Amino acid sequence: MGMSINTNLSALNTYRNLNATQNDLSKSLEKLSTGLRINRAADDASGLTISEGLKSQVGGLTVAARNAQDGISVVQTAEGGLTETHSILQRMRDLAVQAGNDSNNADSRQAISTEVSQLTDELKRISSSTNFNGISLLDGKNPSLKFQVGANGDANSQIEVNLAGADISKITTALNSATTSGGTFFKIDDVTAITAGTQQFTATKGGDVSTVTTAALGTFTSVDSYAAALNKDAAFSDNFTATVVKDADGKATGINVRSLNGGAVGVTAPNAGVAAGDNTAGVTTGVKFDTAAHAQAAISLIDDQIKSVSTARANLGAIQNRFDHAINVTNVAKENLTAAGSRITDVDMAQEMVKYTRDNILSQAGTSMLAQANQSTQGVLSLLR
The missing domain is CATH 1.20.1330.10 (f41 fragment of flagellin, N-terminal domain)
Known part of the structure; x- marks a missing residue:
């Protein structure tokens, strides 16, 4: 290889490697500082x-x-x-x-x-x-x-x-405890017959009609259980409320159904054992x-x-x-x-620290070698004396 001063290939090669080392060192510092x-x-x-x-x-x-x-x-x-x-x-x-x-x-x-x-x-x-x-x-x-x-x-x-x-x-x-109007008394003779059919209640007030059909809600053994099932049914309780009616001896004789909108209450297709009574009489609740x-x-x-x-x-x-x-x-x-x-x-801090130490040493060595490469062409001056 001839001696030249315009192009110092050794210095260029060393500089390129030093740049790569510096980039790696910078990335390692960033990772170590941020984690x-x-x-x-x-x-x-x-x-x-x-x-x-x-x-x-x-x-x-x-x-x-x-x-x-x-x-x-x-x-x-x-x-x-x-x-x-x-x-x-x-x-x-x-x-x-x-x-x-x-x-x-x-x-x-x-x-x-x-x-x-x-x-x-x-x-x-x-x-x-x-x-x-x-x-x-x-x-x-x-x-x-x-x-x-x-x-x-x-x-x-x-x-x-x-x-x-x-x-x-x-x-x-x-x-x-209050006396309310709009209730209808339904006399119940046979509560077990209700289980087999469907009861349809209708409330009318000012031309507005609300109709609720209650399918069989279970097997009933008493008027109280039937009234409780009605009141727990969402479709019924949104429009009506049922109250158990008892005689002087405390025996349940039926239910009084009252519409929440205050309208008159009717029933269609009553089950066997159920008879609708007076719709105008007030009922005492509570x-x-x-x-x-x-x-x-x-x-x-x-x-x-x-x-x-x-x-x-x-x-x-x-x-x-x-x-x-x-x-x-x-x-x-x-x-x-x-x-x-x-x-x-x-980042794996230990692994990255090993890489940082290596790059740091390489950076110092590269800087030193770059200085040596820059001095390598100084020998040409002895030929010019």
Whole structure:
């Protein structure tokens, strides 16, 4: 190879290698300072795509876990109101049992009625005041609430909380003693015959007609069980309310069906053993304690409300357990997805430090060799003397 001074190939080669070493050193410094293996798409294009998808899932699961915890708070708030409702109804039942004794005079029965009236007012207050973040829970205005407990936009990522059974306003309506119009008395001679057929109730008011057809709701052994089944049926309870009518001996003789819109009530194709009676007579609903018979009727009515609240509380308890499991599943998924993302994006500090040390030594050596390469052409000057 001839001696030349215009082109120093040794210096150019050394410079090129030094540049490559400096680039690697710069990348190592960046990774060591951020702790990330992927700092830009060029570092790992496919890895970036996967890691960003995992990041979305982890972020969504984090929020979903908070949502589920909020769901538990909502359920606990609602159950708190129902717990006190249970206590109030139990006290009412005790008073009803006390009122069933004819050792009570008129003043005693009036005192019992006064306390029950105050307890009913408290139920109204609980119904209207129990809310979470301004959302009413026990007054029937929000029969169901949905909670996003997953990171995706599908139905499996939501849990629906049914609060229809936790409507305390219905309990206060049932307990309030009042004479209402628009009810129709249906005399029931054979309650077992109702199971075999379909009852169709129609309410008419001001030209508006609401028709509800109730299919067989089960096997009935008493008028009370038939009335309870009607009131639990969503289609019926949205338009009507059924009250058991008893004679002086406390024996159930039929039901009084009243339309919620105050209209006249009719029935088509009545079942065997059911006969429609007077549609114009008023009916006394709610609890009364002026006689032993009325006190016994109040006990049955209050028992129905206690069962209703028990069912609602059991449902809320089951939903709370479901939220707990949803949080556990979400946290496990979040942990696993975070680990997967870490394996893709996080840098191995020890391995990268080894690479950085190597590149640092190569950089120093390259700089030194570049200086030597630049001096290699100095020998030409001795030829010019």
